[in-house]
Amino acid sequence: NAGVMQNPRHLVRRRGQEARLRCSPMKGHSHVYWYRQLPEEGLKFMVYLQKENIIDESGMPKERFSAEFPKEGPSILRIQQVVRGDSAAYFCASSPYRQGNTEAFFGQGTRLTVV
């Protein structure tokens, strides 16, 4: 059973470009969570999604950031018009239930560098 798969592992974008980060949850998991980690800091919650629904986006910046988890395919975190401050590691986690009832499994992350 493959773990949570994130791609790409590393992504370099110029200021103003768009970044698309993909997350395929573990098989059988329908709950996906995105976290952002700045260098030397802990992970910060961004958004929680179930298939075709955004459940909690209280950690998402109000502008330029969006997330989706379609019926088919991976979850996508999209950052439009990237700025240097978006440089961070973005982690996806999945669980079979709403997080808090059980552990969530994390992917290896996508390291976004904005130049």
Place this chain on the structure above:
Amino acid sequence: GESVGLHLPTLSVQEGDNSIINCAYSNSASDYFIWYKQESGKGPQFIIDIRSNMDKRQGQRVTVLLNKTVKHLSLQIAATQPGDSAVYFCAENEETSGSRLTFGEGTQLTVNP
């Protein structure tokens, strides 16, 4: 070796010693806690969890202690090995209010051979 409070981000111990990593959490309503290990360039890896109706839980070489009175969590690693070198994060969740985990800032554990 033992980390003190939130303001000591590094802990260095000798191989074979016991390690204690501390974490102060902020939300008195949190009822689920997890310790994660994160190696360089990798995602967080689950170590052990504990619910608020417990004050101690043991795993293989690891023990988590929960003191709800002072909102304090600790991770004890017995017979620390070089492979334990990583950053350790505590995370808290308030199950009734949502799904988000709130992570602490982490402690860098270095095990010297």
